[in-house]
Amino acid sequence: MTLWQGRFSGGPAEALVAFTASLGFDRRLAADDLRGSRAHVRGLGRAGILDAGEVAEVLAALDQVEDELARATFVFAAGDEDIHTAVERRVTELAGAAGAKLHTGRSRNDQVATDLRLWCKRELTAVADGVLTLQQVLHDRAGEAGDAYLPGYTHLQRAQPVLLSHHLLAHGWALARDVDRLLDARRRLDVCPLGAGALAGSSLPLDPDGVAAELGFAARFDNSLDAVSDRDFVAEALFALALLGVHLSRLGEEVVLWSSEEFGFLGLDDAWATGSSMLPQKKNPDVAELARGKAGRLIGHLAGVLTTLKGLPLAYNRDLQETQEPLFDAVEQMALALPALAGLLATATLRTDRMRAAADGPSAAAVDVAEHLVAEGLPFRSAHALVGELVRTSEERGQPLALTVEAHPDLGPEAGALLEPGVAVTRRTTPGGAGPGPVAVQLERFAARLAADRGRLDDGTARA
Numbered sequence: 001m002t003l004w005q006g007r008f009s010g011g012p013a014e015a016l017v018a019f020t021a022s023l024g025f026d027r028r029l030a031a032d033d034l035r036g037s038r039a040h041v042r043g044l045g046r047a048g049i050l051d052a053g054e055v056a057e058v059l060a061a062l063d064q065v066e067d068e069l070a071r072a073t074f075v076f077a078a079g080d081e082d083i084h085t086a087v088e089r090r091v092t093e094l095a096g097a098a099g100a101k102l103h104t105g106r107s108r109n110d111q112v113a114t115d116l117r118l119w120c121k122r123e124l125t126a127v128a129d130g131v132l133t134l135q136q137v138l139h140d141r142a143g144e145a146g147d148a149y150l151p152g153y154t155h156l157q158r159a160q161p162v163l164l165s166h167h168l169l170a171h172g173w174a175l176a177r178d179v180d181r182l183l184d185a186r187r188r189l190d191v192c193p194l195g196a197g198a199l200a201g202s203s204l205p206l207d208p209d210g211v212a213a214e215l216g217f218a219a220r221f222d223n224s225l226d227a228v229s230d231r232d233f234v235a236e237a238l239f240a241l242a243l244l245g246v247h248l249s250r251l252g253e254e255v256v257l258w259s260s261e262e263f264g265f266l267g268l269d270d271a272w273a274t275g276s277s278m279l280p281q282k283k284n285p286d287v288a289e290l291a292r293g294k295a296g297r298l299i300g301h302l303a304g305v306l307t308t309l310k311g312l313p314l315a316y317n318r319d320l321q322e323t324q325e326p327l328f329d330a331v332e333q334m335a336l337a338l339p340a341l342a343g344l345l346a347t348a349t350l351r352t353d354r355m356r357a358a359a360d361g362p363s364a365a366a367v368d369v370a371e372h373l374v375a376e377g378l379p380f381r382s383a384h385a386l387v388g389e390l391v392r393t394s395e396e397r398g399q400p401l402a403l404t405v406e407a408h409p410d411l412g413p414e415a416g417a418l419l420e421p422g423v424a425v426t427r428r429t430t431p432g433g434a435g436p437g438p439v440a441v442q443l444e445r446f447a448a449r450l451a452a453d454r455g456r457l458d459d460g461t462a463r464a
């Protein structure tokens with residue numbers, strides 16, 4: 001039996017039911033649907049539309065539905081098109097005439113928008129929490145890394161030595177922006193659509209402000225048409241998740257590179273590596289590869305939802321149901337990816353000897369020699385050209401650059417000493433730079449940011 005049977009002479013076609021049903025995925029909204037219904041029923045009570053006895057009866061029925069869902073004894077019926085229909089049907093079975101009043105002044109249009117916002121508030125907070133855990137691992141590994149250094153790359157060519165902690169924290173700061181975006185999206189979606197009805201509000205004395213407050217929302221909607229048709233928050237959440245996915249893909253790619261024999265910078269713990277079904281010697285970085293690969297799916301979800309929303313007329317359209325699965329999937333993928341990457345990084349061996357050997361290339365500190373000349377008054381362009389020539393000469397002669405530099409009349413041993421292994425990284429002294437001084441400051445700032453962001457997680461959910 002459908003919710004709209006009064007108007008129709010017969011039941012719906014089987015293929016219509018199969019095509020339009022959303023119960024297969026929107027059961028994830030059950031807890032939020034129950035919360036929304038409780039608030040709505042209390043609002044109807046305050047408005048005098050249901051008497052106190054009826055409110056109590058419906059609330060008791062909602063409690064029982066919750067219990068049945070928790071115990072998996074809830075029996076879904078053939079006509080349960082979505083979770084909203086299923087809950088209302090069961091409440092009516094349990095609470096009779098009072099139950100049949102539950103949907104007074106409400107439409108599934110404002111109901112689903114409310115459920116989805118409640119779901120997002122909680123789940124985006126959980127994703128942000130997972131990102132903070134990964135950041136903590138990066139912070140801890142950066143702290144342990146001490147004065148270890150590796151080549152910094154541009155164009156994937158060795159460029160200048162950088163502290164390992166600096167490199168790890170670079171990923172950490174990108175993730176800090178993700179946390180900020182997730183919490184910012186959460187703040188903007190913190191608006192309750194309940195009371196908008198199908199699209200225009202109601203003739204009944206509903207109490208959207210009271211309902212919004214009871215549900216822990218910061219505000220109620222301002223425009224009923226906007227309230228039921230707005231899925232900006234889904235698109236924003238998907239953007240924040242897609243960009244987070246892009247960041248995880250870049251981290252994943254570096255783990256893939258670093259764990260290759262060619263780099264040899266990182267050894268995977270056995271628990272965080274996979275083997276080959278054919279090649280006995282293999283140890284593969286599948287977690288890192290999937291972290292890289294999932295970004296494609298997340299970007300696809302964002303593009304798909306934006307395309308669904310594009311050109312939709314006001315107000316509710318069934319197309320909006322299509323925004324749910326991408327959102328659920330994106331959040332579920334993150335819930336899997338974040339702990340996996342955190343575990344991999346927490347347990348990986350960082351081969352600082354290999355990193356050092358790669359960073360101590362003969363000309364890794366060429367720019368320091370040029371800057372030495374600058375300190376003596378030479379224009380940088382001339383200094384650059386002179387050192388470039390010395391690099392070429394040393395390569396032609398097969399002679400270490402340090403010897404070529406020392407032999408040059410304008411340079412000598414002091415300049416040659418700059419090319420000693422391990423010296424270059426200590427000379428990166430400017431704020432935010434890659435040397436020990438600024439990185440010590442950075443590590444403290446990063447820890448402070450982590451603590452502050454942890455504090456922000458509760459804002460906005462505290463009311464709920």
Ligand code: ARG
Pocket residue numbers: 022026082108109112316318320321
């Ligand atoms: N399952 C539907 C959705 O997610 C609920 C709203 C149905 N509203 C309607 N007017 N058919 O969009």
